[in-house]
Amino acid sequence: MVKMKEQLKKIILASGSPRRRELLAGLGIPFEVVVLPDVDESYPDTVKADDVPEYLAQKKAEAYTSLLTEDGKLVITADTVVILDGRIFGKPQNAEEAIQMLRTLSGKTHHVITGVCLMTRGQKHHFSVRTEVTFKVLAECEIDYYINTYQPFDKAGAYGIQEWIGYIGCTGLKGSYYNVMGLPVQRIYEELEKMVEWTMPTSNGHTQTLGFGKAGDDFF
Numbered sequence: 001m002v003k004m005k006e007q008l009k010k011i012i013l014a015s016g017s018p019r020r021r022e023l024l025a026g027l028g029i030p031f032e033v034v035v036l037p038d039v040d041e042s043y044p045d046t047v048k049a050d051d052v053p054e055y056l057a058q059k060k061a062e063a064y065t066s067l068l069t070e071d072g073k074l075v076i077t078a079d080t081v082v083i084l085d086g087r088i089f090g091k092p093q094n095a096e097e098a099i100q101m102l103r104t105l106s107g108k109t110h111h112v113i114t115g116v117c118l119m120t121r122g123q124k125h126h127f128s129v130r131t132e133v134t135f136k137v138l139a140e141c142e143i144d145y146y147i148n149t150y151q152p153f154d155k156a157g158a159y160g161i162q163e164w165i166g167y168i169g170c171t172g173l174k175g176s177y178y179n180v181m182g183l184p185v186q187r188i189y190e191e192l193e194k195m196v197e198w199t200m201p202t203s204n205g206h207t208q209t210l211g212f213g214k215a216g217d218d219f220f
Helices: 018-025 049-063 095-105 140-150 164-169 177-181 185-195
Strands: 010-013 073-084 087-089 109-119 124-135 170-174 196-201 207-210
């Protein structure tokens, strides 16, 4: 059954991450940032490591349902984790934990998984994107320099691929680079096309309607 798509009025990015703001801005679609305090990010032990980001993205989205007061509003939530050998590496609590994380990732291939939830009053699309990242063997002085200089305590796995450690340490990457930064924007654009339509200005001063993909069918 083909469903009519909503006319997008407002996107709400439910994240305080400056990287996610930067990446979403790159799509050229206006949005505002709303961060609610004390959103529960716990998950049951029964959730598999690979499924945790998508589970948390949906859980975060549910906390923002009160903001969806009219049709056309859409909330974007996301959660990113680093996984190596079934172990989840979240955000380090301190420098020592960050150092230990990079020591563990050194010389190995790990996966970065970002779960995303796009929700309106009538639709909820959720998915996860996986990227494979390989690090060279990192010297202790390189780890110490990076942690002390960049203090990556707000980053899963204790690193930002777009920072110095990515320049000198990443020897291979399979998948979305932007996913490793925290938001798989190409996939988000695809999903938005399925859910909503929106207008963007053109060079001649007119507007063009975007979002002509197949309408989604997972209303809830």
